[in-house]
Amino acid sequence: MTSACGFHLRGDYLLPDEVHEISLTSFDQYSSLTRDVQKQLRMNGIRQVAPTTVTPSLDLISESLNERTLSLYQNSRAAEKELTYNVSYSVLIPGHDLKTYTTTVNRNYLDNPLTALAKSVERDMIEEEMRAQAAEQILRQMARLKADDAPVETSDVITHDDETESKVTTKEVIKSMSTTAETTQ
Template identity: 65%
Template sequence: MRGDYSVPHELSTLSVTSYDQYSVFTRQVKNQLRINDVELVTPAENVPNLHLINEGVGERTLSLYQNTRAAEKELTFRTSYRVTIPEVGTKTFSTSVTRSYLDNPLTALAKSVERDMIEDEMRKLAASQIIRQMARLKVDIQNHQMDDSNLPANDNLNQYDEQYDVKTYEGDFPAETPAGTPQTTDDAAEQ
């Protein structure tokens, strides 16, 4: 059945930690886990953990009107997360969902509401992508291969294309400024 992803037995009881326990995205991930019959418990040393590392929405202009105003924009929602299973290992993932929409400056209020709805839909798609990725961990768990230490450098990440322009990357990810966020000179000096 489409949309039915069997989470491995080892992850049927799970703690969820997040960069922001009260964010909309954290609530959506927890809801997706409950829908997939995952029991959510408080974090403990012997309990598998899903840690949401970060999230961000980036924007870029795809086309312009004759007066150089943006006509079409592309939004990209990105999130990184880590799955840790005691005595098995840790694996870090990154997922992105990309959508485009027309930006009519004459209907600014309606476009603002539309953008909020698109971002909410993108968060839901990313949350379901996390569940799909957890379902793929069955083989790694059986082979005890959930270790990020043997993965290649970030420029050689494995990319999986999914429906709705969803991409998943495996590996360790350095802390980065979400796309579309201006970087200050202080940020540049730290990097």
């Protein structure tokens, strides 16, 4: 009964069938982000294979960590900071277009200059958590490829509007049906 309601365990992303094996390339094969993405691929049952023209590929393009001061102490030192972690990556499934995405993770933390050593360890832990969360977001986005990147096919659906006929793609028909259902609710 639980399978009929759509319930899935957290982290089970129902990736498309085309992505049961994937080639992973990265700007740095030994980075923490690459290891986190490899771990997420293994957890979701995706085999990592060598790049070919017939296998889907995931390319980690870049990562960046930016810092912004949110508040100051009375002596003009930074009290609270915001960390922003950005990852750019692209996904190529054979027969579909290359899609480039960016995922962003934000975190705030208090920076106390009196406990500099403890705060540097805390910051390292926050950065690790942000990388792991970005890797999860990459897999979540890949799960959406099933709906977002369906190949466009022209079907024989013909619409009649004021005596004019036009051919419509299957994707457009489904999109119009879903928007009609949303507006009626």
